[in-house]
Amino acid sequence: MTPPPAKKRPTIDDVARVAGVSRGTVSRVLTGGHWVSPDASAAVTAAIAETGYRVNPHARSLATSKANSVAFLLTESYERLFDDPNFAILLRGASTALAQSDIPLVLLMAGNEAEQRRATEFITGGHVDGVLLVSSHQGRQDFLPEISRAGVPAISCGIPLGFERKIGYVAADDFSGAQEMVRYLRSIGRTRIGTVAGPQDTSGGLSRLRGYRDELGDDVVEDRIAYGDYGFASGERAMHELLERAPDIDAVFVGNDLMARGAIKAIESTGRRVPEDIAVGGFDDSPAALDGSPTITTMRQPFERISQEMVRLLLAAIAGEATAAMTIPTQLVRRESA
Amino acid sequence: MTPPPAKKRPTIDDVARVAGVSRGTVSRVLTGGHWVSPDASAAVTAAIAETGYRVNPHARSLATSKANSVAFLLTESYERLFDDPNFAILLRGASTALAQSDIPLVLLMAGNEAEQRRATEFITGGHVDGVLLVSSHQGRQDFLPEISRAGVPAISCGIPLGFERKIGYVAADDFSGAQEMVRYLRSIGRTRIGTVAGPQDTSGGLSRLRGYRDELGDDVVEDRIAYGDYGFASGERAMHELLERAPDIDAVFVGNDLMARGAIKAIESTGRRVPEDIAVGGFDDSPAALDGSPTITTMRQPFERISQEMVRLLLAAIAGEATAAMTIPTQLVRRESA
DNA sequence: CTGAAAGCGCTTACAG
């Protein structure tokens, strides 16, 4: 009945006093309500409402030694980051999935080594209970051993090259997706199919090229293969290269949509038309596939699903379950470019 | 000299024991090193290295009642979010600037009302010391009063419509930028200049249209004004509308680059050419201005600068300084579209 | 089902 102290935030003691119970009982209803009588529970609930009580997250974390938060660690060069909407989609998906469990997302951007050190420091320092790893490039993962040594669970987006067996991951089925795109291009009558492959130190870049090779089998012609870095400009450049080396190609499978946009620009700049002269297939189904002309036929990566599964696996790992790896199928989306 | 306890993380007590000083002294060097003798300081530093001690952030936060973290609150529909790279750039800028002070960024995405409630709860719950507000649309800010009532400092990106006087902000000079673009279009000989304006419940959309009107003065023709929502598709649609209503326009100022891409698609689909028949000026200098053909002449918004200043003002506000508002000039970037 | 008590790991006046 005593009104809570003037200025300060009410604490658990204030609630206990108002409810006429002990601090322990208040804490019990706060942490799940088990082993509390209905009467006590009701009194506490009322007292919480009356006092406007909110749990102090730091005190709780100190007592439980759980941070109740998760890190989203992005180790990617900044250029890629802004160019590539996939990251934003992953971020949203993860944030939303975590919100369901009332767990905030701490965003850690570590594009260079100094930032990676800082991020590692932060993660192993007890600020978070686990980490969602989004770092496509190999070699940007020197911190992985340190994190796992510290016992902080982590789940990777895409196969963590070199750590496949050490940390869990969720990846799109890049290999089969690439196969399917090539198969599709053949099905519409194309016979000289080139590719602009993504970076070969990423699992996606690697697997998609492998899928392309596998599907083509004996029809693979090395001159029809060029490489980019997933950026728009690199797609444009690689396509010019391809047109020079193999001017007779009638289709090209490009490692992601953004490079596909660049490739289309290159193709059109030589007076050829898409898809009439050269059909273009992309990968991702990112906004880049839609925002421009022609719209791009592509393999859809289910990023919402991927981020959801990542969160699910991470939460499970934090709860002590064994980690796991999963692969999720991609889906052909037909549009104007092929 | 005693080795630290086996499994547990070393605490400040372990350090004190190894260094042969009291806990208070260790804490003093941890928190700045003032009022500590050189000898003691050296001993503590050595002990920290020896034990591998790391401060427990929760314990520190509980004792100081400071969270040592800052929220980045994004209240924007998800579609916009992925379409618009500006958010990513702001995010990066803020993250980098905060990292300098060793302050992590907690990302809060609140696209709908339920998420906003949750975010407000989180912010006023003591999880963070301040918030960077990125929410262009008015009406998405019902939570502002509650946050300021809780005494949590906030700095807005762009003018917080309806709260101009209550919370600090950093905004690009949209009005002058729009004026300059129109002036430029005139300087290259265009006389019938239309505009695709952004959403009129955002300070940017509002001010840019105002700048357009102001610069044109008596030459404003209402039929040459259409509206979009900053998305690609809306730019395309609005441009078609404009071409119907005012087929003789020879230039168009579009409220952002992404809509400008859509407008270009619309223009070219009618057989007209950019910039020969219709010159197109955008706003932002986002990747969309570069990733496509033709590249877009635009007004550069200095987002790195904006995010830096936001962080600076927020940190100052957290430190108890009075809040402030600042406006930063934009810059014309000439490319192919005009 | 409930209360009293110890403990989580730090910081910060207070004396000296």
Add this chain to the structure above:
DNA sequence: CTGAAAGCGCTTACAG
């Protein structure tokens, strides 16, 4: 400059 002590606000065995 330094140590002893109180305090930050919670949780969780432990008895009952």
